[in-house]
Amino acid sequence: MTAQSTEKRPHPPGEEPLPLATMGGDTQGIAERVALTAFIVVPFVALIAAVPAAWGWGLGWRDLVIMVAMYYIACHGITIGFHRCFTHGSFKPNRPLKIAVAIAGSLAVEGPLVRWVADHRRHHRYSDKDGDPHSPWRYGETVPALLKGLFWAHLGWMFDEEQTDQRKYAPDLIKDDDIRRISRQFALWTVVSLAIPPLLGGLLSWSWQGALTAFFWGSLVRVALLHHVTWSINSICHAVGRRPFRSRDKSGNVWWLAVLSCGESWHNLHHADPTSARHGVLRGQLDSSARIIRWFELAGWAHDVRWPSTERLESRRAE
Structure with a gap:
């Protein structure tokens, strides 16, 4: 696999270009790289420190x-909202649900909504081929090349200066006022995401120590764990x-990631049938995201849900 290709689509003469849905546009500047590094390194250090911390002064029930x-609210915001709804159109939400899952996904601190969707749509267009922004097969199929590719797919690709063209891959979301606004407010939702745990911890314990431990576990460790679980879908x-x-x-199914990824690690069926609202379709495959989408459908908040039929699944079976 050769180096990542970049695509730019000039807007037609006389047509107004769509507004960008991220503050940084399609080019990653130095400030954004520094911020990205901080939001990767600091929670990761906290994740490493979590083991001795839990051993030393314990992990309380409140934390x-x-x-x-917080983990599963943000995780389902990514899987149900960013991924199955906004990227693939697996169901159509009413406006309150649309806004709710957009905000919930933003709490995962995985980047602005529209950029996330644009990257993922591009990934599906070129999956594991030249142009895929995060394929582990980017450098070849030898063991050293795959190890290098795994690091790229898991983490390295996010530091690429050229970002996916939002106007090409997510024009529908840019045209949606609600989605564009929430996407551009990514910094706000990041602050909210990091602030909720210490606020709850402080109020429930009525102490600064309760706020501090809740920030460590509920903000830093939670963000780091969710980041690496999400990135594992790209790499592992x-x-x-x-x-x-x-x-x-x-794309393959990795069973031991299923619960932590809210069903996203049943990745083979997803790439065989990307618009399916359920990824875990075989016996024993837990998919909490699909279950929640079903509850939304029963409540009347989601409609036109694309559930996989038996005939559709059989037509995609491997030989």
Whole structure:
């Protein structure tokens, strides 16, 4: 696989260009790189420190509840909102649900919504081929090349100066006033995401120590864990795993990531049928995102849900 290609699409003469839905546009500046580094390194250091910290002064039930609740709110915001709804159109939400999942996904601190979607749509267009922004097969199939590619797919690709063209890959979202506004407010939602745990911890314990420990576990450790689980879908799930369905790439199912990824690690079916609202379609494959989408449908908040039929699944079975 050769180096990542970049695509630029000039807007037609006489047509007004769409407004960008991120403050930094399609080029990553020095300030954004510094901020990105900080938001990767600081939570990761906290994640490493979590083991001795839990051993030394313990992980209390209050901090655990805050961390788990924040983790799964943000994780489902990514999987249900950013991914299945906004990227692939697996269902159509009403306006309150659309705004709710957009904000919930923004709490994951994985970048502005429209940029996230543009990157992922580009990934599907060129999956594991030249042009894929984060394929682990970028440098070849030898062991050294794959190790280098895994690092690129997991983390390195985010520091690439040239970002995916939002106007080309996500014009529908840019035209949506709600989505464009939430995407441009990414810095605000980052602050909110990091502030909620210490606020809750302080109020529930009525102490500064409670606020501090909640910030460590509910903000830093939670963000780092969710980051690396999400990035593992890009790296691990495109390098290993079972492939019961036909796809034009190397996407695989990694069962041990299923609960932490809210069902996203059933990645082979997703690439075989990207618009499906359910990824875990085989017996025993837990997919909490699909279950919640079903609840939204029953409540009347989501419609036109693209559930996979038996015939559709059988037509995609591997030989």
